[in-house]
Amino acid sequence: MLSIITKSINGSYDVKLIGEVDIYTVDNLKKSVNELMDKEIKNILFDFIELEYIDSTGLGALIGIRGKYKDIEIEIVNLKSNVKRLFDITGLTKIFLVK
């Protein structure tokens, strides 16, 4: 299960992922982000505080988003240790601002 809560704060978007991103829920993530991108935004902050699980399907989606919207600043915060480890292993910490 994955829930996504999006908030707009002064033109920057706060996207909170709650639950699990896997092959079943990843389309939900892609769809939400694509809808956001239609709004000509400048930056996105992904809040992972309640993201319990992600695997290569989710990481791949994030890499795809990074490549597709090159002008948008993307920051990712509050990674749990297991998620942070995957980001380190796969080099995602090099292409995202991770805090």
Place this chain on the structure above:
Amino acid sequence: MENNKVTISLTLPNIPEYVSVARLTLSGVANRMGFNIDDIEDLKVAISEACTNALKYGGGNDCSKYFVHYTIDEKNLIIDVCDDGKGIEFEKLKTPDLDNPKESGLGLYIIETLMDEVKIFKGDNNGTTIRMTKRLGE
């Protein structure tokens, strides 16, 4: 030792929403064996990567299925994920370029990083089996 082994098996449909069942079962098994929380998180990712590949490259339609076996002895958790797809093409596998991450091609690399031992077999006729082992207390 051989007779201390126990195997728990699942038959899963080629439907994405049931990959989480493989994860849940694994958490239960690994928790019982005494793996710590970090190890269990790693195991969950590894099993999901293997199941996701079985789904993507295995049988191919909603009626297909694949198999997961958890074999436990005192110190090892051995996980087999078997599909009856057209089989993996070893020649085409490459390690990902981590300085330049790509949208795909991460799964097997992640499995190898997280597990202690990984073997991939190609079946005689068709199909792929990936065997992943995690040792307790390493």
